[in-house]
Amino acid sequence: MVADEIASAENFWHSIRREADAVAARDPVLGKTLALAILDHPDLGSAIAFQIGQRLGTGDADRAQFTRIANEAFRAAPDLVEAASRDLQGIVLHDPAITALLPPLLNFKGFVALQAWRVSNWLWRQHRTDLALLLQSASSEQLQVSIHPSASIGTSVFLDHATGIIVGSSVSIGDEVTIYQNVTIGRKEADPGRAPRIGRGVLLSNGATILGDLCIGDYAKVGAGSVVTHDVPAGCTAIGVPARLTNCPEAGLLA
Secondary structure, three states: OOOOOOOOHHHHHHHHHHHHHHHHHHOHHHHHHHHHHHHOOOOHHHHHHHHHHHHHOOOHHHHHHHHHHHHHHHHHOHHHHHHHHHHHHHHHHHOOOOOOOHHHHHHOHHHHHHHHHHHHHHHHHOOOHHHHHHHHHHHHHHHOEEEOOOOEEOOOOEEOOOOOEEEOOOOEEOOOOEEOOOOEEEOEOOEOOOOOEEOOOOEEOOOOEEEOOOEEOOOOEEOOOOEEOOOEOOOOEEEOOOOEEEOOOOHHHOO
């Protein structure tokens, strides 16, 4: 796959199936696993729904229920599958540790958690709020990723090493954002009506906390363990507690 070449979900699914066939032929031990996870499914949406059910459910009935809910959402809103495809392709394109398509689909819980959020967000917009919150709770318990169904998230988003990630109500996250482990994005108690807005291509390093009515500009970076409570202009890096600005495109923006 060449950078900046994003395939449709249908074409991408064909590539995934070819890879699964090749892996199953090369290592028969994985044959049954790949059949259940990939080869028995007609399309990418069905395979992702299966992953959501397997990861969020704690018993056969739960797994089947979560799978059915995800399949319902994907059939009603095919754009969710296209978004999932872009998320997965973004991981493959931008993570140098990834050399194949199957590992992030089958093994990266951050990818599954993000797609579970996409289903919960669809339910939220259909006014099925109780079911949406049930999916959020299951994702928090089973995957250690809690994203409120009312949040807004773009595509080609990567939750890397996804443990301890919290995204609160009404948070907005743009395309091509990378979020590492133990990141919290939410509103301040003193101003519950306004949530952070995260721009395109932003990098939020591990342990970062983003709180309040603020904007992280496009392609900005937030350093590990930093606490951000004010705007970060586009292209700048915010580091420290409280965060200060550095490496800004214009010297006048340095704090």
